[in-house]
Amino acid sequence: MDSRGFREAAISSIDEIINYFDNLDKRDVVSTVEPGYLRKLLPAEAPLEGESWTDIQKDIEAKIMPGITHWQHPGFHAFFPCAASYPSILGELYSAALSGACFNWICSPAVTELETVVLDWLAKALGLPECFLSTGPTHGGGVIQGSASEAVLTAMVAARDKYLRETVPAELEGDAREDAIALKRSRMVALATSRTHSSTQKAAIILGVRFMTIPVGADDNYALTAPVLAATLAKCRERGLEPFFLTATLGTTDTCAVDDFAGIASALADHVPPGTPGEVWVHVDAAYAGAALVCPEVQQATRIAEVSKFHSFDMNMHKWLLTNFDASCLFVRDRAWFVQALSVNQAVYSNNASDGGLVTDYREWQIPLGRRFRSLKIWFVLRSFGVEGLRAYIRRTTQLGEEFAGWVRERKDLFEILTGPSFALTVFGVVGKDEEEMNQRTRRLYEAVNATGKMWVTSTVLDGRFAIRMVTSVNKTERAHVESAFQTFVEKAEDIVRP
Amino acid sequence: MDSRGFREAAISSIDEIINYFDNLDKRDVVSTVEPGYLRKLLPAEAPLEGESWTDIQKDIEAKIMPGITHWQHPGFHAFFPCAASYPSILGELYSAALSGACFNWICSPAVTELETVVLDWLAKALGLPECFLSTGPTHGGGVIQGSASEAVLTAMVAARDKYLRETVPAELEGDAREDAIALKRSRMVALATSRTHSSTQKAAIILGVRFMTIPVGADDNYALTAPVLAATLAKCRERGLEPFFLTATLGTTDTCAVDDFAGIASALADHVPPGTPGEVWVHVDAAYAGAALVCPEVQQATRIAEVSKFHSFDMNMHKWLLTNFDASCLFVRDRAWFVQALSVNQAVYSNNASDGGLVTDYREWQIPLGRRFRSLKIWFVLRSFGVEGLRAYIRRTTQLGEEFAGWVRERKDLFEILTGPSFALTVFGVVGKDEEEMNQRTRRLYEAVNATGKMWVTSTVLDGRFAIRMVTSVNKTERAHVESAFQTFVEKAEDIVRP
Known part of the structure; x- marks a missing residue:
């Protein structure tokens, strides 16, 4: 050609x-x-x-x-969206043309530098605390990963390294040191709630460290709170386990719950004071709902300033911010934590810029060596829509979720809302005389609406309750589509409840 | 827009x-x-x-x-190429437009199925043994990863899981099992040679397992041989360490050395017979040179059929096969090894196709959950060029490397070849009275040719010798460019040697 x-x-x-x-x-x-x-x-x-x-x-x-x-x-109301926009497609096009394995700064300085700049732009647009900016006081910054799973893995590797560095006595050497590290490793445990995304568990499997699930339930709206976390930390101490990592979530996969950041910080402070050796690394997984932080009202409602006490924060531009997969934006409070854990040198990659220590080599902030020019599409999206354009989109689709939930609430004869609306997600089921009937009816409704081909919803299970997740945040979803989806739910549910 | x-x-x-x-x-x-x-x-x-x-x-x-x-x-003669072609750019364009987080089959059956089919096409084109085909007798198959680093990490996680499953007594339960696993982990060691790509060491760091370097030198042309491996295995046994993973390389980063596959298989058979519990997983890293296997003469020369004794094989379409970054093609002999190690379930991902076990869910073959439609570009490239087209490109650029080395060899007054030509890579330096002078002159030459802006070479260090790596495998590199590069080397070297 x-x-x-x-x-x-x-x-x-x-x-x-x-x-x-x-x-x-x-x-x-x-x-x-x-x-x-x-x-x-x-x-x-x-x-x-x-x-x-x-x-x-x-x-x-x-x-x-x-x-x-x-x-x-x-009609895509499943999972979370993963949508492109025309500007992001153009970014991917240029990125493919400018192909290179840009692991070092010199491999294409623009690839590294645009990434640093647009991730600072994004951190500011999301209202993240200054510590996550590359120009901030704690020498933090952002890096684009392929997915939220890679982000949590990267954070957990850095957290393990930091924990061992801080807690294994520096004077130990040779075999004694190896033994001490082996013992530590066998006691270290990563924590997540029963509603945290499975990527934290997968990262623990990859690292070969223990993983413990903190049970959260409907009483707390499936969010992690201070007392529950404090109880888990106490249980760890009792069993001789050492928690070193916790994922806190802004917008859980099942229900878009938001963990109590202030409560988490306070429970952890009682365990090991922040900034002292052996503190628990907190990674904030805001993969989907983090996008909504472009709106100042969401920054306030989620008390996002509290994350300044935590260590890393991740959100996916490729879910709810009009950027095609993949663009997972991971921010860290101190970039040295990544570099110390992930830097491996080899003579063939030696060059004056890297050796001089003046530049960022993003290969030291991630699992892979090579990398694509992914910041181009983020740059194009932020500039084409502008922050106000992104806010308008988030507000419009959030509003669609509220309207949908409002209509569901009016049909108490058919439906029960289990959670939400939260970030354009409503989780609901069909009413019934007992849990078995409710589950059976809800599953029938779920299958019936999906069988139309005109819409797609996915499901989850909350404390034994089978539930439908209805998401309204795809860009092409307009009010008429949501109305039509609701009508389909009503018609099919009526057939099921009053056959 | x-x-x-x-x-x-x-x-x-x-x-x-x-x-x-x-x-x-x-x-x-x-x-x-x-x-x-x-x-x-x-x-x-x-x-x-x-x-x-x-x-x-x-x-x-x-x-x-x-x-x-x-x-x-x-004039890009550095590292290895990482080039796009027009058909691959079109593949990336369509992939961006069809954005989705295709972790499950149902998330877009075509994304999963095209990947399985084109990786079978590729395995056949490369002459890989049947065990790496999805249709083969051992239930193997291929998966597209982002980079060779992710591929080796994925393989190592599966290898660790397999080793623990095979060697920790099944009857142990509870604390006794935890203790046995912790003890095993502290003894397990991943092996690689001093010329293996650093991604194996990085994977060991991520897993938190020991890593041991097998020294290889000029005597063996920097390749791993049976006696050297046998000596390392003996040393491990002496020290009470348990090797569970080895990376064998087809085309090392520094010099494009090819490890002795038959020798490796034989040394390992003396350690733990293949197929018995506790066997060492062998991962073949053919990231760059694997591309040349599209030529039958390379399949013969490298004795590629021997890799049927090994466990996984990885090559990057995005290096020397005209596909833009990223497309690292990882093949495994038994796909259950990946699934057993990497499968983590969550209610929200439940669906009839996956739950029925009839389909491949590639999220269980990789670190991330979500994935791009990367097989499109591979499909476009294989079809646009045809296997003969790819062979012609590999042969033409390999030939350029041979010609370059021939010219270098004729100027013994200026140059000394350290290794190659091997897969379009020649590693050479400037002559001198001793190592110090040779290194100093070679470094000056390296800086002088790069300062022209017209070409870029990178360097390495071989047993203390600073050396220039000259690669001729970029698609746009024609004979005239290599001639001109050689002229530049000669002119600058003459200034250095006879100022």
Whole structure:
């Protein structure tokens, strides 16, 4: 494919993409193919001779599209959104063209420096405390990771390293030191609540450290509070375990609960005072709901200033801020914690800029070595929409969630809200005479609305209650789509409750 | 930005990208900006109101390009290539448009299924043993990771899990089991040679397991051989350490050495017979040179069939196979090893297809949860170029490396080849009366040629010898560019040797 061929192919791809977005609501949301559908449609081997773009492109609509679940469809009310926008697609396009494995500053200074600058922009827009800025007093800063899972893993590795550095006596050497570290490792425990995203548990598995779940329930709206945390810390001390890491969540996956940051800080201060050796690293997982912090009223309501007592904070631009996957933005209060834990040197990467210590080498802030130019799309999105444009989008889709919950509340004959609306998420079920009937009815409703193909909701289980999660934060979702979804819920529920 | 605005913006971006590629050789290879250059050019905060695309786009050439090091420049002879091609850029474009966090099959069946199919295509094209195919007898298969570092980490987590499962007595329960595991962990050691990529050491740091370096030297051309491995295994037994993981390399970072796969297999069989509990997991890191396996003559020369005795194999399409970063292709002999180690369930991800066990959920084959539609670009590249097209490219650029080495060899008055040519990489230095003079002269040459701006080479250190790495495998590099690079080496070296 030469430059002329590429121009033609690219324009035709752009037209196909525009057509896709403009007519998205005519497609079913979820793919209905059978497992293994694609293998039957494709040859068993790569072609020996090259094929024309025309032949390749026509397979996208013919073979790929039937197998696509449309995350940007106005009827996508599942999980959390993961939507692109036109400016973010342009960012990915330029990033692909400027391909490089930009692990060091010199590998493309712009890749490193734009990332530092736009993550400072983002931290300010989110109202994060100054300690998370690269220019802040504690030498913090942000780095783009591929996902919130990589962010929590990176934070946990740094936390373990910091904890061992602070608690294994510096005078120990050789075998005695190895033994002391092995003993410590066997006692260290990472904490998360029963509603924390599973990525914290997965990180603990990867690190090979213990993991303990703190039970949280409906009484506290599924959020972590000071007394519950204090009780867990006491239990750890009793059992000789050493907590070194806690994930606190702003917007849990099931219900968008917000943990009590001030309460967490106070319970931890009673355990090991902050800033003293052996303190518990607190990572704030704001993967989805962190986006809403662009609105000052959300900064206030969540008391986001409290996170200055914590160690790392992560949110995904690729969920609710109009940026295509992947762009998980991880901020740390002291960047030396990452570098001390993750820096591994090799002669072939030696260069004057890095060796001089004047620049950031983001490979020392992450698990992988190489990295894409992901800050371009964040830059394009922040500039194209402007902070006010992002606020308007968050407020509009949050409002849709409140309206939906309002309508649900009016039909007490059919529905019961379990949690929310919180950050455009309402969790609800169908009424019934007992838990078994409620669960059975709710599951039938869930299957019935999804079977329409016009919308997709996902489910969760809260204290034994099967529940439907209804999310209204996809950009293309308008009031009419939510109304229509509600009507579908009502019609199907009426069939179930009064057959 | 509406659809019309996007069409205009995208076409103008495509034109800028074409212009970039068509005129790449007029730019200096490496950016010459000073650290901190970009912050001075950008506002301190994101704009409140959105900006026009025209304003955003003009900043790419004005502010970003000066900070770009051009990895696709014909004079890029550094590290290894990391180049895009037009078809791969189109793949990234569609992938961005179809954004979704495709962790489960149902999240977009096509994302999972195309990945399985094209990785089977790739495995066949590379001549990998059948055990690494998804359709093979051992239930193996491939998964796309972000980088070779993530691949080795994923493999090591699975290896640790497998080793503990096999060696900790199943009858132990509760505290006794915890204690046995803690003891095992403290003895387990991951092995790599002094020339293995640092990502293996980084993975060991992340896992919190011991790491041991096997020294390899010039006598063995920096490759791992049976006797050296056997000696290390004996040392481990003596010290009470338990090796559970070894990285074998096809094309080391410094010199493109190929470890002796048959020798490794034989030394390991003497330690713990393959297939018996406690066997050492062997991960083959073929990040760069694995691409050359598309040529049957390379499959033969490297005896690639031997890797059927090993456990995982990784190569990067994004280095030497015309695919933009990131596309690291990791193959495993038994996919259950990944799933057993990395599967963590959460109610919100429950769905009929996954719960029925009929489909692949790639989140269980990797560290992150969410994932991009990366197989599209691999599909486009394999189809656009065809396997013969890729072979022609690998052979042409390998040949350039041989020619370069031939010219270097003819100037014994100036140069000495330390290793190669191997996979388009020649490692060489300037002659001198002793090591100190050779190193000093080589460093001066290295700095002088890079100062021209017309080419970029990187360096390494081999047994105390500072050496220049000259790579000729970027797609845009033609014979004329290599000739011109050689002339530059000669001119600058003559000034240094005979001032």
